[in-house]
Amino acid sequence: AFLSSFILDSVCWEVVGVAKLWNEWCRTSSTTNVLPTDSFCLFYRLISDPTVLLCQCSCYVAEDQQFQWLEKVFGSMQKEGLQVTILSTCPVADYKTQESTLTLASPFLKALKTKEFQEQVCCPLLEQPNIVRDLPAAVLSYCQVWQIPAVLYQCYTDVIKLDTVTIEAFKPLLSSKVLKSLVKDASESTKILKKFLTSSESHNNIYI
Amino acid sequence: MFVPCDRAGGSAADLEGFTLLMPAVSVGNVGQLAIDLVISTLDMTKVGYFYTDCLVPMVGNNPYATADENSTELSINAEVYSLPSKKLVVLQIRSPFIKNKYRPFCETLLSWVTDSRCARVVVLSSSHAYQRNDEQLLGTPLRYLLTPDLEKAVGGLMQELNWKEMEKVAAYPGICDTDKVLHIPGGGITKLLFTESCSKGIQMAVLLKFCSEGDNIPDAFVLVNYLNEWLQLVKSEVNSSSQWKIPSSWRLLFGNGLPPALF
Secondary structure, eight states: OOHHTTTTOOEEEEEEEEEEEOTOOSSSSOOOOOGGGSSEEEEEEEESSSTTTEEEEOOOOOOTTTTHHHHHHHHHHOOOTTTEEEEEEEEEEOOSSSSSSGGGGGSEEEEEEEETTTSSOSOOOTTTTOOEEHHHHHHHHHHHHTTTOEEEEEEEESSSSOOOOHHHHHHGGGHHHHHHHHHHHHHHHHHHHHHHHHHHHHOOOOOO | OOOEEEESSOOOGGGGGOOEEEEEEOOOGOOOOOHHHHHTTTTTTTEEEEEESBBEEEEEEOOOOSTTTTTTOOSEEEEEEEGGGGTTTEEESSSSSSSHHHHHHHHHHHHHHHHOSEEEEEEEEEEEEEGGTGGGGGOSSEEEEEEEHHHHHHHHHHHHTTOOBBEEEETTTEEEEEEEOOTTOTTTTTHHHHHHHHHOOOOOOEEEEOSSOOOOOHHHHHHHHHHHHHHOOSOOSSSSTTOOOOOGGGTTOOOOOOOOOOO
């Protein structure tokens, strides 16, 4: 949602690829005829600078699919000079700390970076003994092993549904070297944010 | 596959004659906890990653951090550490196996062992305490297993140390008690690794402890002291837990602090 509000738009970005997959968490019932509208991982490319790619992953990639996802996506990319930024969210209840999580001021951002990532990170690093799982972990592991500079920004939030406070927790990233040049106009962003919240109200589904 | 941290140096050749120490992901994660103690106490250096699609992915910052300076190195789910002065190389596995991936992992691992010319492999493992038979309920909860090739080399030492070999159990209990098989319930890939090593002529030892899920830190200490009786990695002390250093990642194993509003 953050990327859609602050970075993406139909003028500057074009869809260049798609990664389709199915597991029991996917909401579509048809396994053989997956429509473009319910494709799960869309890849956009910045028209003015084709070296910038953006991936919107709107489904859960199961643990036995993560490796193939990585191989297919990174296999088709040039790794020379590649830099990866990952944005993800996680329930604050999973955050391990000396104090209780009830007293923490959530949402908050934590980062993890690979050895090759030399730039300034926009928030504190994730302390031990916390770990990251699923696709963000798979991507970061791949980048660490194959020496690709990469950074993961994980937002710990106590809200399950989409909300502005959590989306705006990612705002510090807008001043980072990678995203600075890609930020859209501010009024556009507020409009889109409003749209997100009204549309998510109707999808009140207890089966997340 | 093994991917070295430092691409410039050699990879396979550096492990010739080394002892590979590794855990099996087994009941109580005792093997993995024991390996954590070994890496942390001996201050071992990370030399590479074991990049595989057989384990659930996970990342985190350096679990053996001792200060702010060394706490920001990223760690993944399977890494290799080494201590050349003791000719020891350690593989640590930090996440569970993905379904149907036991055999591919064993094959990849054992072919790496053969290619890198490791002298022998020691697997730290555990088995369900509730599955013990009547005889096993008494005496020591520790057991060992040696492949025939390693038996020739160190079998005598095990007798001297008064160690107990893992008993075989009846294949069809109650029906036919003569057919005996090796059975390691809760041991994860232990049995597969062991049987494959026997058939491939690899020198492998398995050290395991009977235990249950729970607070397995004491089990890890017992297992690592058992290992130390043989490999003499650290000087044995009278107080058997003081010579091992607990890593910083063992904090908060049983959850966060309590909310004050609870009281």
